[in-house]
Amino acid sequence: LPARYGAGEKSVWVEYIQLAADYKPAVNLGQGFPDYHAPKHVTNALADIANGDNPLLMQYTRGFGHPRLVQNLSKVYSPLIGRELDPFNEILVTAGAYEALYSAILGHVDIGDEVIVIEPFFDCYDFMIKCAGGIPKFIPLKPKTNKENMTSADWVLDEKELASLFTKRTKMLILNTPHNPLGKVFTREELEVIADLCKKHDILCLSDEVYEWMVYEPNKHIRIATLPGMWERTITVGSAGKTFSVTGWKIGWAYCPPNLMRNLQVVHQNCVYTCPTPTQEAVARSLEVELSRINSPECYFYSLTRELLPKRDYLVKTLKENGFNPTIPDGGYFVVADWTKLGDKIDLSSESDKYKDYRFTKKFAKEAGVLAIPPSAFYSEEHKNLGENFARFCFIKKDENLALTEKLLKEWN
Ligand code: PMP
Numbered sequence: 001l002p003a004r005y006g007a008g009e010k011s012v013w014v015e016y017i018q019l020a021a022d023y024k025p026a027v028n029l030g031q032g033f034p035d036y037h038a039p040k041h042v043t044n045a046l047a048d049i050a051n052g053d054n055p056l057l058m059q060y061t062r063g064f065g066h067p068r069l070v071q072n073l074s075k076v077y078s079p080l081i082g083r084e085l086d087p088f089n090e091i092l093v094t095a096g097a098y099e100a101l102y103s104a105i106l107g108h109v110d111i112g113d114e115v116i117v118i119e120p121f122f123d124c125y126d127f128m129i130k131c132a133g134g135i136p137k138f139i140p141l142k143p144k145t146n147k148e149n150m151t152s153a154d155w156v157l158d159e160k161e162l163a164s165l166f167t168k169r170t171k172m173l174i175l176n177t178p179h180n181p182l183g184k185v186f187t188r189e190e191l192e193v194i195a196d197l198c199k200k201h202d203i204l205c206l207s208d209e210v211y212e213w214m215v216y217e218p219n220k221h222i223r224i225a226t227l228p229g230m231w232e233r234t235i236t237v238g239s240a241g242k243t244f245s246v247t248g249w250k251i252g253w254a255y256c257p258p259n260l261m262r263n264l265q266v267v268h269q270n271c272v273y274t275c276p277t278p279t280q281e282a283v284a285r286s287l288e289v290e291l292s293r294i295n296s297p298e299c300y301f302y303s304l305t306r307e308l309l310p311k312r313d314y315l316v317k318t319l320k321e322n323g324f325n326p327t328i329p330d331g332g333y334f335v336v337a338d339w340t341k342l343g344d345k346i347d348l349s350s351e352s353d354k355y356k357d358y359r360f361t362k363k364f365a366k367e368a369g370v371l372a373i374p375p376s377a378f379y380s381e382e383h384k385n386l387g388e389n390f391a392r393f394c395f396i397k398k399d400e401n402l403a404l405t406e407k408l409l410k411e412w413n
């Protein structure tokens with residue numbers, strides 16, 4: 001492998017999805033996807049397209065995004081960002097949010113450019129930056145306290161440390177709100193600190209907002225692109241997989257001003273060219289349904305959060321009652337929990353992984369039958385120790401599987 005790929009050969013997803021296939025844990029709370037049906041109108045849209053009478057929906061569509069989809073994305077986001085988004089020059093449809101991140105990073109980061117990354121971070125950022133020849137500069141979110149009932153808001157950045165990371169070579173900062181894995185929803189004040197630094201040093205902000213619709217009251221999702229002076233330097237990323245609970249469709253997007261979009265388009269037109277037409281058409285039709293009820297509580301953008309809240313609270317309670325110390329997430333569908341109090345109940349010596357959280361999650365999956373993700377995968381090499389005491393559990397799962405988790409944890413304890 002080219003040396004610039006760094007530690008990218010190891011992927012927690014490849015390893016843990018294989019682990020799930022090999023060990024068949026009774027419940028898989030690892031990779032983030034729902035184990036139940038997406039909304040009927042969403043899956044029906046795809047069925048109608050497959051069985052419908054428009055043969056062209058089975059053929060290539062416009063490279064930068066199927067027209068009906070970019071038009072509907074513009075209708076969704078224009079009011080949210082307070083400006084009319086040009087569907088054909090300011091939106092790009094991609095192969096999942098992954099490819100939006102890839103096109104943004106490969107399109108803008110040059111050899112030797114520095115990119116500021118907040119830890120823990122969605123693991124592909126590091127690889128993509130290195131792939132572009134850039135240099136990631138990491139800053140960890142740290143818990144202000146380790147009290148019981150900690151929330152994701154207790155994980156904060158040190159402002160001085162953040163300011164000290166900016167140099168003449170800094171090109172971009174990557175933000176992820178709501179945050180994977182912590183569930184942190186950055187507040188306006190926190191975003192202002194980040195925005196002010198981006199403006200002061202004239203750098204880009206890549207804002208990964210795939211969990212934008214999963215925010216628990218009273219928290220509010222704030223799009224950093226709407227802060228003064230930020231639209232012109234922000235690339236925002238979203239995901240149909242997360243928005244409509246169809247992660248297997250792998251449709252995502254980016255929106256930003258046309259001059260920034262040009263660089264993403266160049267990567268996309270040469271690497272992917274165009275995304276699947278049937279799923280783009282189905283996402284477009286699904287957005288139309290939600291737009292028609294955007295002010296109603298029935299709109300899936302809001303009903304999903306209502307559906308997830310009791311699942312979050314149930315999993316948090318289950319973890320707490322069984323020796324974990326979970327951080328209650330304000331957004332997203334993961335809970336990060338400290339497992340160290342269980343340390344003397346579990347013998348990790350049979351596991352050979354370098355990091356304790358890998359050893360813990362593997363042994364725990366074998367003993368308790370519940371699979372979680374090791375968060376050290378979301379830290380740079382030098383900070384992996386910060387993730388080692390934790391495990392990440394996904395709660396967008398059937399109630400019966402969350403109940404089974406409770407039963408298995410009780411039995412194991
Ligand atoms: N960013 C974050 C923070 C994620 O958790 C994920 C996984 N959904 C992605 C990007 C990639 O999204 P997609 O499945 O649409 O490629």
Ligand code: GLN
Nearest residue numbers: 013030031032033180394
């Ligand atoms: N975003 C999802 C997660 O964090 C899926 C990751 C993946 O499939 N690579 O679990």
